[in-house]
Structure formats: structure tokens, C-alpha cells
Amino acid sequence: MGNPKPKIHWLKDGQKFEASPPSAEIQPDGSLMLKSGTTQDAGQYSCQAISPAGNATVSVQVKLIKKPTILMMDSSGSADGQEEKLVARAGERLDIPCPVVVPPGQPQPKVIWTLDSLAITSPEYQVLRNYTLRISQVGSVHGGNYICTAINAAGETEKQTKVVVHTIPSIARSQNSFSLVQGDTITLPCEVEGEPEPQVQWYLNGQEFEDAVLDEDNALILDEVSDKHRGEFKCVATNALGSQERTVTVTVHTAPVIEGSGGTVSLLLF
Numbered sequence: 001m002g003n004p005k006p007k008i009h010w011l012k013d014g015q016k017f018e019a020s021p022p023s024a025e026i027q028p029d030g031s032l033m034l035k036s037g038t039t040q041d042a043g044q045y046s047c048q049a050i051s052p053a054g055n056a057t058v059s060v061q062v063k064l065i066k067k068p069t070i071l072m073m074d075s076s077g078s079a080d081g082q083e084e085k086l087v088a089r090a091g092e093r094l095d096i097p098c099p100v101v102v103p104p105g106q107p108q109p110k111v112i113w114t115l116d117s118l119a120i121t122s123p124e125y126q127v128l129r130n131y132t133l134r135i136s137q138v139g140s141v142h143g144g145n146y147i148c149t150a151i152n153a154a155g156e157t158e159k160q161t162k163v164v165v166h167t168i169p170s171i172a173r174s175q176n177s178f179s180l181v182q183g184d185t186i187t188l189p190c191e192v193e194g195e196p197e198p199q200v201q202w203y204l205n206g207q208e209f210e211d212a213v214l215d216e217d218n219a220l221i222l223d224e225v226s227d228k229h230r231g232e233f234k235c236v237a238t239n240a241l242g243s244q245e246r247t248v249t250v251t252v253h254t255a256p257v258i259e260g261s262g263g264t265v266s267l268l269l270f
Helices: none
Strands: 007-012 024-026 032-034 043-051 054-062 083-089 094-096 110-115 125-127 133-135 144-152 155-171 177-181 186-188 192-195 199-204 220-222 231-239 242-253
Touching: 083 094, 094 155, 110 125, 155 231, 155 242, 177 186, 186 242, 192 231
Parallel strands: 083 155, 177 242
Antiparallel strands: 007 043, 024 032, 043 054, 094 133, 110 144, 125 133, 144 155, 155 192, 186 220, 199 231, 231 242
């Protein structure tokens, strides 16, 4: 503004700045438009207005803000869109890193953690100063897909970490004794949980039960029970962390048997 209309000159870091379209253009009103948004655009820009009535100068510092960068756990590169995997044992402390890189002069980003797309708000989680998510005592409920998202004015970057929690096998409670009649069919339950997936073995009276037929839930199917099925069945679930067992008592009732071959009896009458 001014009368007569002043001439406008732009300086960058004290040096004459020549606007080069399309990355930089001087608008009709004298303002400078930067379009490229590269590191070369950062610096101090000064607008000089020169007229016979006097001169005026105004300066502005331009900083380039980049979208946040999150590294892989091994620092091999950006984790944006990549998934990593962590394995933890139940009861241990677990730290899930979110290595956000903040170069000098860049603003600190806002970091948000989610588990299976839900915001993490429980007090059992702690976010450390380096944005690492800490779980003091991990359990099976803490398994899932974790995402840390770093946000600033230039955009956002996310890092995904799949957490697998290894747990000792557990066997669901169920009926622990059965009274059967010879010829019955019965399924003895053994519903098992654990990570890694436990291997299941059945025993009868301390001996490995041969030719066991199991359903998809590891239940033992006994078809046409007989005397040989009488006793204590034991289901044993085992993985790398340990084992768990459950005992089921089976009683088999059989029809009475009268020994002897029968025949003819002669009586003497006196």
C-alpha cells in the first residue's frame, strides 16, 4: 500500500530472492506464494516496499514442517504402513516401542495409541516419554493389533505392532465323572486354551489311551463303552510354557453274568 505505489522486492536470508514459477510466484498484490514445500524453502523472507516517500520492510521466518517419521524397531527404515510382531509371556512386562524421529526445529507430534482400533485409556497402560507403550503385567487380554499414530500439522504416520501373548495351557471346568451302561456312547470334554496351541493327549489309568478318537475341541469320543473303559481318564494339554491336566472318572455298569454251563440235574427219591 502507498501512494505512489511502492516497488516490492523480496529477500531470502538477506539475499535478493527471484521467484521462479511454478514453485514460487509473486502475486499482483506483492505477496509471495511458495508452492513446492521443500527444505530449500525454509529461511527468513523479507519484503521491502520502496517508494519516494520512504521504505518499509517486514520479515517472516518460514519453517518447513514434515510429516512425522516412525522407525522400525531395528531402525532399518520408516515403519509407516509396516507391521511388526512382538511375542510376550503372560506375567511379564511388555514395552511396545514407537520410535518417533523429531529433527531439530520440528514440532513435537501428538501420539495416539489404539488396540484393535479402540483408543487405549485403561490405567494398566503407561505411555513413556519416548512414546513407548508399557504394560506392567501382560495377560492374554493384551494380545492384538496395536497402532501408534504420530500427528502434526503436515500429516500423520502410523506403526502397527501385532502382540502375541504366550500362556500356559488351561482346561475349562466340566463334569468330572460319568456313570454309564455297557454299550453307551460318551464324549469326555477337554476344552483347552493356550498359546502356542497346546498338544492334547489322553490317558486311561495312567497308560496312554490307544486309538483315541478326538473331536475338534479335543474331547474324547468313546463308542460302545465296556469294562475296558472303566477307570480314570486324564486329559493332558502341553505347550512350551507348561502343561495342565484334568481327570474324569468313568464307571461302566454291565449286565450280570451267571457262571456255569447249565444242564440236567437228577434227583433220587427214597
